[in-house]
Amino acid sequence: MESYMMSVDNVTMKFGSLVANSNVSFNVKEGEIVSLIGPNGAGKTTLFNCVTGFYKPSSGKVIFNGADITGVRPDKIAKLGLTRTFQIVKPLKSMTVKENIMTGAFIRTNKFSEAEKIAEEVMERINLIEKRDYLSSSLTIADKKRLEIARILATQPKMIMLDEAMAGLNQTEIKEVMKLIVTLNKQGMTFVIVEHIMEAIMPISDRVVVLNAGVKILEDIPQNVVNNDEVIKAYLGEKYHAKNQKS
Template sequence: MKILSVENLSRAFGGIKANNNISFEVEEGSILGVIGPNGAGKSTLFDLITGYTKADTGEVKFFEKNIFGLTPDKISKLGIGRTFQKLKPFADQTLLENVMIGSFVKEKNIKKARDKALEIIDFVDLIEKRHHFAKELSTGQRKRLEMARAMAIEPKLLLMDEVTGGVDQKTIPGLVELIKKLKKSGVTIVTIEHNINIIMEISDNILALDQGERIAHGSPKEIQNNKQVVDSYLGTFDAA
């Protein structure tokens, strides 16, 4: 079943086309990886889908419901979560408080919101840090917190922007396993990722962008063998 359908989504900033007629679909229960060089329009695509930036044209459907033009809060309440490349937790609040804020989107009872937040914090393996301030966490731990905050709205679809970006090599495998764990829990995932080895390992399908254009969409094997993708991205990528 299609959980997300994007058709001819476009957005220009001045004369620059950040996204130009982007179309793709995501099957429920799958992971779609999004790749492309810097400036390809990946994060802008997330902004358009989640309502943080208004698209010029196009259509976005979530379970066949048209969500084009809805505000981020309304899209969130429907069940679409989002993490950001630039981490912005509430630095002077604890992990528990950070996640509880997200829980209040769907749960107004304080005790139930707290219990749900604790369950999520345990899921992302940060339960021992639950009373620590967000500013005390390492980058890898803040990545997990960002995922926990997004999970607090109980998303059916989670858009993740560079979960493994900016962390040390020892931290990456644990984050990859957490992504797989999320999928097993029933969450459909669309993830932007620069590490091509990771994207090939976790993705069921991959969307490749370049200069705001869709250049390929297919299985990891199809993407690896696509000459245009290799020329524009994979051929110049250092996977180390």
């Protein structure tokens, strides 16, 4: 058996009678970029929350780096090296860019100067150094998303999970985020990405997991995913799929 950095094993999440995720399994190897796609309401964010400890799955298991992290508190998971961003950005508004990133850095150190050093490094790496003293509430949406990534980078994670890090950005900004992801990946960072913007995600992903109505319908390399009938059906509907078949 291959060793995986993270394996999600038969995770089911129910909210009352609503099944948001049903027996979803997938694995992530170290250094990979795996993306999670699916139409609205497919259960991507729920799955994210289950993996990162914000929800306790109804059943199933999540293993990260050999440790069972099912239902473990988010802060403990972050300490193990698995961190996430949020679909809706959550900057610490009253703090400056630097202070935001320092807050992340404090996970590995108790020293103020050490945290400052880590923050400086991270800001250099992802081009926020000029905005270090800006209040985070005054940033543009693109910079806020960048700041979210910076803040979790400061926790020195082994794997990053991005929840729609590109939503609401313009083309240039999307390219910048893509570039950032690829650069970090080359430096050895593992990614799991939830995304809607296909043209952004397909070129950078190693593998794609497709969810529909809480069920995993496909896991494959990007080229095969875009041509898959099931996926087209899920995204564009039965009708379009039928039309497509006839012609």
